[in-house]
Amino acid sequence: xxxxxxxxxxxxxxxxxxxxxxxxxxxxxxxxxxxxxxxxxxxxxxxxxxxxxxxxxxxxxxxxxxxxxxxxxxxxxxxxxxxxxxxxxxxxxxxxxxxxxxxxxxxxxxxxxxxxxxxxxxxxxxxxxxxxxxxxxxxxxxxxxxxxxxxxxxxxxxxxxxxxxxxxxxxxxxxxxxxxxxxxxxxxxxxxxxxxxxxxxxxxxxxxxxxxxxxxxxxxxxxxxxxxxxxxxxxxxxxxxxxxxxxxxxxxxxx
Amino acid sequence: xxxxxxxxxxxxxxxxxxxxxxxxxxxxxxxxxxxxxxxxxxxxxxxxxxxxxxxxxxxxxxxxxxxxxxxxxxxxxxxxxxxxxxxxxxxxxxxxxxxxxxxxxxxxxxxxxxxxxxxxxxxxxxxxxxxxxxxxxxxxxxxxxxxxxxxxxxxxxxxxxxxxxxxxxxxxxxxxxxxxxxxxxxxxxxxxxxxxxxxxxxxxxxxxxxxxxxxxxxxxxxxxxxxxxxxxxxxxxxxxxxxxxxxxxxxxxxxxxxxxxxxxxxxxxxxxxxxxxxxxxxxxxxxxxxxxxxxxxxxxxxxxxxxxxxxxxxxxxxxxxxxxxxxxxxxxxxxxxxxxxxxxxxxxxxxxxxxxxxxxxxxxxxxxxxxxxxxxxxxxxxxxxxxxxxxxxxxxxxxxxxxxxxxxxxxxxxxxxxxxxxxxxxxxxxxxxxxxxxxxxxxxxxx
Ligand SMILES: Nc1ncnc2c1ncn2[C@@H]1O[C@H](COP(=O)(O)OP(=O)(O)OP(=O)(O)O)[C@@H](O)[C@H]1O
Ligand SMILES: [Mg+2]
Numbered sequence: 001x002x003x004x005x006x007x008x009x010x011x012x013x014x015x016x017x018x019x020x021x022x023x024x025x026x027x028x029x030x031x032x033x034x035x036x037x038x039x040x041x042x043x044x045x046x047x048x049x050x051x052x053x054x055x056x057x058x059x060x061x062x063x064x065x066x067x068x069x070x071x072x073x074x075x076x077x078x079x080x081x082x083x084x085x086x087x088x089x090x091x092x093x094x095x096x097x098x099x100x101x102x103x104x105x106x107x108x109x110x111x112x113x114x115x116x117x118x119x120x121x122x123x124x125x126x127x128x129x130x131x132x133x134x135x136x137x138x139x140x141x142x143x144x145x146x147x148x149x150x151x152x153x154x155x156x157x158x159x160x161x162x163x164x165x166x167x168x169x170x171x172x173x174x175x176x177x178x179x180x181x182x183x184x185x186x187x188x189x190x191x192x193x194x195x196x197x198x199x200x201x202x203x204x205x206x207x208x209x210x211x212x213x214x215x216x217x218x219x220x221x222x223x224x225x226x227x228x229x230x231x232x233x234x235x236x237x238x239x240x241x242x243x244x245x246x247x248x249x250x251x252x253x254x255x
Numbered sequence: 256x257x258x259x260x261x262x263x264x265x266x267x268x269x270x271x272x273x274x275x276x277x278x279x280x281x282x283x284x285x286x287x288x289x290x291x292x293x294x295x296x297x298x299x300x301x302x303x304x305x306x307x308x309x310x311x312x313x314x315x316x317x318x319x320x321x322x323x324x325x326x327x328x329x330x331x332x333x334x335x336x337x338x339x340x341x342x343x344x345x346x347x348x349x350x351x352x353x354x355x356x357x358x359x360x361x362x363x364x365x366x367x368x369x370x371x372x373x374x375x376x377x378x379x380x381x382x383x384x385x386x387x388x389x390x391x392x393x394x395x396x397x398x399x400x401x402x403x404x405x406x407x408x409x410x411x412x413x414x415x416x417x418x419x420x421x422x423x424x425x426x427x428x429x430x431x432x433x434x435x436x437x438x439x440x441x442x443x444x445x446x447x448x449x450x451x452x453x454x455x456x457x458x459x460x461x462x463x464x465x466x467x468x469x470x471x472x473x474x475x476x477x478x479x480x481x482x483x484x485x486x487x488x489x490x491x492x493x494x495x496x497x498x499x500x501x502x503x504x505x506x507x508x509x510x511x512x513x514x515x516x517x518x519x520x521x522x523x524x525x526x527x528x529x530x531x532x533x534x535x536x537x538x539x540x541x542x543x544x545x546x547x548x549x550x551x552x553x554x555x556x557x558x559x560x561x562x563x564x565x566x567x568x569x570x571x572x573x574x575x576x577x578x579x580x581x582x583x584x585x586x587x588x589x590x591x592x593x594x595x596x597x598x599x600x601x602x603x604x605x606x607x608x609x610x611x612x613x614x615x616x617x618x619x620x621x622x623x624x625x626x627x628x629x630x631x632x633x634x635x636x637x638x639x640x641x642x643x644x645x646x647x648x649x650x651x652x653x654x655x656x657x658x659x660x661x662x663x664x665x666x667x668x669x670x671x672x673x674x675x676x677x678x679x680x681x682x683x684x685x686x687x688x689x690x691x692x693x694x695x696x697x698x699x700x701x702x
Binding site for chain 2: 048072075081082088092097098099101103104105109141142162
């Protein structure tokens with residue numbers, strides 16, 4: 001579903017991603033871990049289509065198409081979803097208004113009938129209920145005055161409404177208490193299916209107790225330096241990232 | 256000290272017009288000396304120029320060079336022509352003025368003996384002569400205000416609203432000033448007087464619209480007197496033609512514990528000056544100045560706020576947001592004056608502006624004059640573009656870029672609209688703003 005090949009990305013002339021390779025197949029959950037500043041959010045932003053990034057080399061294929069030439073809204077309509085590390089507060093724009101606009105844009109693109117305001121509201125209410133999130137957020141401006149946890153839950157709620165094919169979660173677990181963490185995990189697990197892929201960026205193994213990944217990758221200094229299964233996350237928690245950057249003694253001997 | 260000014264063409268004409276009115280002889284006896292003093296004063300003051308600190312950003316040359324005359328009395332408007340402006344069934348009274356003249360046929364006045372009065376100023380001179388005499392021209396500073404003086408010299412008609420003590424008027428009283436096509440450029444001097452008695456409550460909407468009028472000059476003054484604990488929501492919805500001149504002054508006199516909101520919605524006009532001047536004269540008075548201005552094309556909208564704290568424990572809040580398109584220009588001057596005796600003043604001012612093009616221009620200038628020592632005054636102004644992060648956030652959810660921008664622009668104005676408490680007016684203003692916004696139609700589906 002997603003193939004990232006030798007991706008090189010600069011931000012303001014500075015090399016951030018330096019030859020990143022990653023393949024996510026439908027049905028898989030991949031976790032990316034890595035120290036601060038290693039380029040995790042950069043990767044997420046590039047996949048979602050944020051401006052200001054210079055792709056100097058490599059390519060990204062999504063469902064066999066060149067993802068990088070699509071506008072951000074086209075990517076969303078095609079099923080790419082980014083749960084932001086720092087969701088944006090938008091005063092004056094009602095959550096319902098915003099999400100109705102998003103949902104109908106996506107539905108229209110997918111050949112589904114647009115929902116009228118009433119049906120859309122009904123759907124939102126179902127989703128907040130299923131996620132055990134307070135429906136109070138529907139009556140407010142997008143993220144305005146939300147606590148950190150509320151913002152992250154709102155991201156998951158939006159994901160549940162838009163039903164993406166590829167969901168990228170950028171540290172959605174950071175700073176969450178255990179209840180909020182469960183909301184996030186349940187939101188993801190409810191969507192897990194053979195057609196969907198997930199890219200879960202996190203610093204902590206804790207989340208992976210709830211969202212069990214098929215693969216764990218370690219991103220250091222713009223490259224994936226090690227990949228493994230969920231046990232890798234436990235190792236990282238114990239030994240830190242410095243260890244991951246070192247070559248495995250067995251590998252070293254073999255080369 | 257008034258520097259000698261050469262009389263502009265327009266001023267000469269106004270003096271002539273005044274002479275033709277027998278030097279202000281119409282109306283009650285007591286009004287005549289007021290008119291004459293005001294005419295003399297406007298003649299001395301002359302049109303303000305950009306050298307004048309308060310007019311630095313607004314060049315009045317096009318107005319001072321142009322000949323405007325009162326329009327002859329004839330109108331063929333029907334209520335249907337006003338359908339777009341009237342909240343039928345949602346207003347407690349409607350006063351319609353066409354080219355400055357009161358139109359009883361189009362109006363629905365309200366005159367209960369001893370009760371609420373909403374009628375023309377001319378009628379009020381018969382129904383409540385003492386009240387009018389007590390308040391008319393008592394608050395507006397025509398000694399220092401050229402346009403106010405000119406309006407006072409030509410005081411003839413306008414809206415009169417009286418809410419007696421402890422009476423609550425729930426539905427808004429609607430004043431509509433319509434400009435129609437005239438053979439030559441017309442000038443009107445609408446004069447409104449709004450009096451709310453002790454613990455009375457009401458809402459008044461002044462609306463300025465064009466029905467065929469192109470180039471004309473509206474020089475309006477509204478005096479508002481809020482008694483102790485009175486509550487008033489005042490709205491000015493300005494939808495003049497894009498070639499019209501509109502100078503409007505709202506002068507509010509607030510007694511103890513009164514609460515007045517001055518909402519402004521400025522969409523029209525080629526050259527607009529929007530003066531709002533509340534004086535918090537009684538302890539514990541509160542005032543809110545809230546509005547949006549949305550110039551496009553070559554429109555110029557100058558908002559001049561002057562909030563005077565003259566008593567202790569008063570609160571004032573100013574929130575003005577502008578969105579400027581094309582090569583429009585805007586001004587926000589927010590002056591807060593805290594007199595020596597006005598301890599425990601709490602004054603806050605914010606002016607935020609979005610420029611949609613490189614050609615649009617905005618000048619924002621806060622001015623604090625504080626003579627008391629125990630006060631809280633804050634102000635802030637921003638001039639910028641839409642937040643890229645917010646645009647990206649919306650697009651990343653599938654919202655097309657145009658729609659994302661429109662949503663954000665609406666959200667920017669919505670902060671001000673939300674402060675308008677009268678639901679029918681807020682809805683009406685919302686639809687006006689929606690129509691104004693680029694791609695505004697996309698919002699209609701999201702209701
Ligand atoms: N807009 C920008 N301008 C300049 N440098 C940037 C910008 N965005 C990111 N960077 C730099 O790129 C590098 C990678 O940042 P990125 O946000 O991708 O890291 P991260 O792995 O997500 O870190 P964290 O764990 O702290 O979220 C950092 O050194 C950061 O300072
Ligand atoms: Mg990050």
